[in-house]
Amino acid sequence: MSTQQAEPESQEAPEDPSMKGAESPAAEEQKGGGMVDDHAEKAAELEGETVHIKVFRYDPEVEGKQEPRFDDFHVPFEKGMTVLDSVMYARDEYDSSLTFRHSCRQAVCGSDAFFVNGKQRLGCKTQISDLEQPVRIEPLPHQEVVKDLVVDMDHFYDQMHTVEPYFQDEDTPPVDDLEEQRQSQENREKIKMSSRCIWCGACMSSCNIAAGDNEYLGPAAINKAYKFAMDDREGEEIKEHRLRILEQEHGVWRCQTQFSCTEVCPKDIPLTEHIQELKREAVKKNLKFW
Amino acid sequence: MAERYSSFTPGGTGWFLQRITAAFLVVVLAFHFFLLHFVNHAYEVTFMQTQLRMENIGYFLTMVLFLVTAAFHGVNGVYNALVNQGLEGTQKKVVLAVLTIAGVGLVAQGIYVALAMRGMI
Amino acid sequence: MYEHDVIVVGAGGAGLRAAIAANEAGADVAMVTKLHPVRSHTGAAEGGINAALQEGDDWELHAYDTMKGSDYLGDAPAVETLAQNAPEETINLEHWGMPFSREDDGTVSQRPFGGLSYPRTTYAGAETGHHLLHTMYEQVVKRGIQVYDEWYVMDLATTDEDDPNDRECHGVVAYDVQSGNIEGFKANNGVVLATGGPGQAFDHTTNAVSCTGDGHAMAYRAGAPLEDMEFIQFHPTSLPSTGVLISEGVRGEGGILYNSEGERFMFEYGYANNSGELASRDVVARAELTEVGEGRGVDDEYVHLDMRHLGEERIMDRLENILHLAEDFEGVDGLVEPMPVKPGQHYAMGGIEVDENGQTCVDGLYAAGECACVSVHGGNRLGGNALPELIVFGKRAGQHAAGEDLGEPEIRTGYGDDVEDETDTELPVAPGKAGLETSGSVAADGGMATDAEGVLQRKVETAREHVDTLMDKDDGVQHAEIRAKLQQAMTDYVNVFRTEEGVKKALEIIRECREEYQDVYVDDPSRTFNTDLQQTIETRNLIDVAETIALGALVRDEFRGAHWRKEHQERKDEEWLKHTLISWDDGSPSIFYRPVILEGENKTYEPKERSY
Amino acid sequence: MSQSYNRGLIEDFGRWKEFSAGMWAWIFHKFTGWMLIGYLFTHIAVLSTSIGGAQGETIMVDGESVNVYTGTLQGLEGLFLIRLLEIGLLAVAVFHILNGLRLLMVDLGIGLESQDKSFYASLVLTGAITVASVPTFLTGVGI
Numbered sequence A: 001m002s003t004q005q006a007e008p009e010s011q012e013a014p015e016d017p018s019m020k021g022a023e024s025p026a027a028e029e030q031k032g033g034g035m036v037d038d039h040a041e042k043a044a045e046l047e048g049e050t051v052h053i054k055v056f057r058y059d060p061e062v063e064g065k066q067e068p069r070f071d072d073f074h075v076p077f078e079k080g081m082t083v084l085d086s087v088m089y090a091r092d093e094y095d096s097s098l099t100f101r102h103s104c105r106q107a108v109c110g111s112d113a114f115f116v117n118g119k120q121r122l123g124c125k126t127q128i129s130d131l132e133q134p135v136r137i138e139p140l141p142h143q144e145v146v147k148d149l150v151v152d153m154d155h156f157y158d159q160m161h162t163v164e165p166y167f168q169d170e171d172t173p174p175v176d177d178l179e180e181q182r183q184s185q186e187n188r189e190k191i192k193m194s195s196r197c198i199w200c201g202a203c204m205s206s207c208n209i210a211a212g213d214n215e216y217l218g219p220a221a222i223n224k225a226y227k228f229a230m231d232d233r234e235g236e237e238i239k240e241h242r243l244r245i246l247e248q249e250h251g252v253w254r255c256q257t258q259f260s261c262t263e264v265c266p267k268d269i270p271l272t273e274h275i276q277e278l279k280r281e282a283v284k285k286n287l288k289f290w
Numbered sequence B: 001m002a003e004r005y006s007s008f009t010p011g012g013t014g015w016f017l018q019r020i021t022a023a024f025l026v027v028v029l030a031f032h033f034f035l036l037h038f039v040n041h042a043y044e045v046t047f048m049q050t051q052l053r054m055e056n057i058g059y060f061l062t063m064v065l066f067l068v069t070a071a072f073h074g075v076n077g078v079y080n081a082l083v084n085q086g087l088e089g090t091q092k093k094v095v096l097a098v099l100t101i102a103g104v105g106l107v108a109q110g111i112y113v114a115l116a117m118r119g120m121i
Numbered sequence C: 001m002y003e004h005d006v007i008v009v010g011a012g013g014a015g016l017r018a019a020i021a022a023n024e025a026g027a028d029v030a031m032v033t034k035l036h037p038v039r040s041h042t043g044a045a046e047g048g049i050n051a052a053l054q055e056g057d058d059w060e061l062h063a064y065d066t067m068k069g070s071d072y073l074g075d076a077p078a079v080e081t082l083a084q085n086a087p088e089e090t091i092n093l094e095h096w097g098m099p100f101s102r103e104d105d106g107t108v109s110q111r112p113f114g115g116l117s118y119p120r121t122t123y124a125g126a127e128t129g130h131h132l133l134h135t136m137y138e139q140v141v142k143r144g145i146q147v148y149d150e151w152y153v154m155d156l157a158t159t160d161e162d163d164p165n166d167r168e169c170h171g172v173v174a175y176d177v178q179s180g181n182i183e184g185f186k187a188n189n190g191v192v193l194a195t196g197g198p199g200q201a202f203d204h205t206t207n208a209v210s211c212t213g214d215g216h217a218m219a220y221r222a223g224a225p226l227e228d229m230e231f232i233q234f235h236p237t238s239l240p241s242t243g244v245l246i247s248e249g250v251r252g253e254g255g256i257l258y259n260s261e262g263e264r265f266m267f268e269y270g271y272a273n274n275s276g277e278l279a280s281r282d283v284v285a286r287a288e289l290t291e292v293g294e295g296r297g298v299d300d301e302y303v304h305l306d307m308r309h310l311g312e313e314r315i316m317d318r319l320e321n322i323l324h325l326a327e328d329f330e331g332v333d334g335l336v337e338p339m340p341v342k343p344g345q346h347y348a349m350g351g352i353e354v355d356e357n358g359q360t361c362v363d364g365l366y367a368a369g370e371c372a373c374v375s376v377h378g379g380n381r382l383g384g385n386a387l388p389e390l391i392v393f394g395k396r397a398g399q400h401a402a403g404e405d406l407g408e409p410e411i412r413t414g415y416g417d418d419v420e421d422e423t424d425t426e427l428p429v430a431p432g433k434a435g436l437e438t439s440g441s442v443a444a445d446g447g448m449a450t451d452a453e454g455v456l457q458r459k460v461e462t463a464r465e466h467v468d469t470l471m472d473k474d475d476g477v478q479h480a481e482i483r484a485k486l487q488q489a490m491t492d493y494v495n496v497f498r499t500e501e502g503v504k505k506a507l508e509i510i511r512e513c514r515e516e517y518q519d520v521y522v523d524d525p526s527r528t529f530n531t532d533l534q535q536t537i538e539t540r541n542l543i544d545v546a547e548t549i550a551l552g553a554l555v556r557d558e559f560r561g562a563h564w565r566k567e568h569q570e571r572k573d574e575e576w577l578k579h580t581l582i583s584w585d586d587g588s589p590s591i592f593y594r595p596v597i598l599e600g601e602n603k604t605y606e607p608k609e610r611s612y
Numbered sequence D: 001m002s003q004s005y006n007r008g009l010i011e012d013f014g015r016w017k018e019f020s021a022g023m024w025a026w027i028f029h030k031f032t033g034w035m036l037i038g039y040l041f042t043h044i045a046v047l048s049t050s051i052g053g054a055q056g057e058t059i060m061v062d063g064e065s066v067n068v069y070t071g072t073l074q075g076l077e078g079l080f081l082i083r084l085l086e087i088g089l090l091a092v093a094v095f096h097i098l099n100g101l102r103l104l105m106v107d108l109g110i111g112l113e114s115q116d117k118s119f120y121a122s123l124v125l126t127g128a129i130t131v132a133s134v135p136t137f138l139t140g141v142g143i
């Protein structure tokens, strides 16, 4: 196990032979033919090879990292290797200052959404053999970069909190009665997908509208509100209150149905559909007053 | 925790009318195109023909309604687009005023033109 | 310096519940957590929450099952508290909007689970933990409870009287991961540790990267003993590359385990001639490792779990999520090839010794959740019993810390007249100490601070000095190297199979790790989001925790629950109906035992053969 | 918080190659919408010659005096450039209509799974209709 350190290498000089990691000229030839569905086949091809990753680096405090750059790493490939595995390997073996959030390694904590080869993806849920090399790994766009792949999530959390993301109902039976509120299976099914969100922020990062309008609630927060608004256990009045929040200028109307949120969501939540449904609900509610 | 938004300006009406007008426009615009480019050819249009068509009250009214909806749809669309780009405060009010005036002007001039075509002016 | 009545360290299920309870009891509570709450590992739990809700079911049955499952090493007062309170706490979650799966009549669904005499596992799809975590975080948002997220707690501000029972905890020292600032958090009433499991002590685990046993190690060094650390549950089917859990459901539906020769080894080699693949978790896990050990493992590492014969239709219908897991995390298509699996560390039954109110022997120091040991799980945790533990004991700890009267606990904590000292086990190496220590007495005037603020201030100084030392060194060993060595040793020698020789070997390697740790340095010079620094500190905690696991495994020479010893393959009730306790004692760990409490409210639980 | 790095807007548009169907649809719809409203203003302006026309105003075309409305329109129609622009207008309008229909469907929650396919379909159809109508648009143009 080596703790070898190589000189930082900038994006401008991608052909620099002093690349980090295990030297492997073969990796150069190993240009994948784009997205391959059958990764088993692809993986077999890669066995014993290395994977070339290009990772975005930035650190406001460190000389030479204040100007963002890309570092190259060559990581030995193993079957089943994910993008997260590759950066973890690079960090543990080559450069311990490589920084990113991660925790569960199983797509439930939502820490490791990165911008991988031009798309928001969860590092731990993306097989590296599915990607074209070199694999470009960047922090999520539209959020400020704190360091390397770590972005500032505060704004995302603020938006999530804005929609009053908690169950509200006045007439739940007393807990001592051990009586639960009733909910039909259909209604549970209706909110099922929306309740899967792991707050990874990929959707928000992919949305051009959210990028342009900082106050736009964004797909994740709207989806969170959807989960409550569509839950029959909450009363009509609260639902109307929720719709009023969503109808704000920076609420649902901002969505221009670009669908990129739906495309990147690692939990396959039909975000656009949920947003559209809320628009219709809001219109219906307003029509009632006319 | 982030503050809650408190300005109550539901953008729903504009959004809704944009869809309603769009649905109407699909029909009339298709009709319009057909009539003036395929049935009659634009290059053959003469004042006489136009006058003839306009004298039909149904056609006249359709065209006026077409104009009104298209103007609304177009101007409202531009307004929404600008608002979506983050237009705020006074700027927003000014844009709204300018667009309204332009829209109303367009419709007024258009009706004036249509009346002229009917020979009513 | 920040100041609150109650400081909750950790924001998983246990921490969130504690914070809500303390808030409801009127305390000013704040949570300090190294991950944003929704990132906590509670989110990974799939199965469900055990609670006797239905007519015909009864908390006493739940208590009985739990006691039996614990192999009679659970303390009856704790087990009964769990069983009595789980229904109310589960219903409470429902009232907070948790999306439980439903029956036709709209009531919450419950399903059968291993070791339960009644279907009482309440679930929300296959993502119960996710919903539990998010529902409780929502309640924290609703109540406006202050959350310091991405603040890493380094140490407890505990006074240093000689006897841990006399010590008092006044707060914690934490550093802001984003800026690197080290600050003190003063707790006027109490500190609740809810830092989760220590799974990262092992090379292969279903636990998150963040499960580094920080709370264990901090409490341990502050004087609270760690209890029953040798009891580690291993899950037989986790994916080799990531440790992602492949649910027991696959075997339940008829999935078959094969070795590299293509033999169905569970029957072929007689590991379980009756139930085969469906034998209990520990049996299957041991069988798999035996196969690998005897050279019949695939790639010398794992075995194959094959479900292809079930047919696409059945798989899609019942096991669809397994296909996704295998595909996403292992790159394997379960429809066309068998899935690689191997045993993975899954859960720690032991933890910081606490009573039913969550309190440790150190005044003002509480622990709840997986980091604590009340003890409800004893030698073996039943599936679906960890989540109710979080909400039941999380709540109690929060309430007690906020000053609510919960009555006198029946469980005693700390070294006292009711314990028995360990006498005869010879250790291969001296455990403890020899980590990177900084001088404890920074107080300028030499006097020992005893007032809360003084204690906290001194700890903050020590922590700053500690971090400076780590950062200033620019040569030495990196944490990743030590951590990898430690994890490998634990997986090699303190895994499912434990031999005296092996465990001793592990202790020697742990000692080496300690010594290497003295040369540890942080390469990343930045104060901004320095994960290198954080992991370096975590590695130190892992060393301490791993050592207690190995020590416990060495002294307990019997086979009970999840703990198996090659030389002692039977349960020894005359000798071992007692908890193992390990106390840090300023770096020279001492081991002692406290008898298990089998007398419940209405009955005494008589140890019986644990057979299902 | 300490310093952080904002990559700004430039980067967003620098990524245009990575835009997905929905994003392109949005950009095109915007563009065509603005073209159309712009055209509507010009259109009314041109048609305004009918006011004079109704009062019998004339202009000279090829030495002949014709109604100013007829003259202006036919004069414009006689220009090849105008014909090309008309074809462009048709394309713009057809796309806006087709994609507008697609958007209406999306608003009603119909066929969301194939939103990308319907966008491509709109593009292809627009192309086809435009090409098919070229002959009609070019008949009788005096070069």
Ligand SMILES: Cc1cc2nc3c(=O)[nH]c(=O)nc-3n(C[C@H](O)[C@H](O)[C@H](O)COP(=O)(O)OP(=O)(O)OC[C@H]3O[C@@H](n4cnc5c(N)ncnc54)[C@H](O)[C@@H]3O)c2cc1C
Binding pocket: C009, C010, C011, C012, C013, C014, C015, C032, C033, C034, C035, C036, C037, C039, C040, C041, C042, C043, C044, C045, C046, C047, C048, C049, C050, C128, C129, C151, C152, C153, C154, C194, C195, C196, C197, C206, C207, C208, C210, C211, C214, C215, C245, C346, C347, C368, C369, C370, C371, C383, C384, C385, C386, C387, C388, C390
């Ligand atoms: C894959 C899997 C499936 C499971 N399925 C089930 C099941 O079906 N049923 C069941 O009952 N149990 C199940 N369990 C067990 C159960 O989920 C866990 O025991 C439980 O979630 C632990 O919760 P916790 O609150 O104690 O800790 P965690 O949820 O792990 O939270 C720990 C918290 O502490 C914080 N923290 C840690 N160290 C520090 C520090 N130094 N400073 C500040 N903060 C810190 C972290 O940020 C985090 O917020 C499962 C476990 C796993 C791994």
Ligand code: HEM
Binding pocket: A256, B018, B019, B022, B023, B025, B026, B027, B029, B030, B070, B071, B073, B074, B075, B076, B077, B078, B080, B081, D029, D030, D031, D032, D033, D034, D036, D037, D038, D040, D096, D097, D100, D101, D103, D104
């Ligand atoms: C014929 C059928 C038409 C249909 C179906 C249609 C449909 C739509 C729809 C649905 C929108 C809203 C897009 C959104 O908010 O996401 C829109 C926007 C717009 N439309 Fe139309 N439209 C039609 C005709 C016209 C005409 C004739 C004009 C010009 C006068 C026009 C000008 C605009 C403009 C300017 C916008 C705003 C574009 C933007 O978002 O920037 N449309 N159209």
Ligand code: SF4
Binding pocket: A196, A197, A198, A199, A200, A201, A202, A203, A204, A219, A220, A223, A264, A265, A266, A267, A268, A269, A271
């Ligand atoms: S909606 Fe999907 S993409 Fe957005 S934060 Fe939630 S899980 Fe991530």
Ligand code: F3S
Binding pocket: A206, A207, A208, A209, A210, A218, A219, A254, A255, A256, A257, A258, A259, A260, A261, A262, A271, A272, A275
């Ligand atoms: S990407 Fe943005 S525009 Fe709407 S559909 Fe998704 S929120």
Ligand code: FES
Binding pocket: A102, A103, A104, A105, A106, A107, A108, A109, A110, A111, A112, A122, A123, A124, A125
């Ligand atoms: S590491 Fe938790 S989602 Fe990827």
